[in-house]
Amino acid sequence: MKKYQERFYRYQLAESDLLSFQVKVKQTDLWIRAERVLTREAKDLIITFRKHIEDFIRQQPAFLKSLAPIPLPVFTAPAIVREMIVAGQKAGTGPMAAVAGAIAARVGRGLMEYSSEVIVENGGDCFIMMKRSIEVGIFAGNSP
Secondary structure, three states: OOOOOOOHHHHOOOOOOOEEEEEEEOOEEEEEEEOOOOHHHHHHHHHHHHHHHHHHHHHOOHHHHOOOOOOOOOOOOOHHHHHHHHHHHHHOOOHHHHHHHHHHHHHHHHHOOOOOOEEEEEOOEEEEEOOOOOOOOOOOOOOO
């Protein structure tokens, strides 16, 4: 099993007027920058979207374990679940490969109600909504 790598990149950033904070719920560990600290709002959003995913997994256990794309369900599924299924189909992977990005995006969009600029990082998957240009670095470990 791969050893956990400290997320050092969270602390390597230029000065900004945005405030940084971290929110953890179970396995979800978000690093967020916004115009103000929105810990409670972010936590509520995480809980909501995790519940949508966890409830769907209870109904359809293959959603959690599949390493290959799965079909969209014929019945109604939460939007975040549908997005993950479609992302998996496009990438040729199971839907859980998209979980970090889906949660980052959904939480980021939700926080836009409170802050006009938001960055949400979730295990390397990022949602970025800025009014200005920013530079983004990519850490790819030992990749060539």
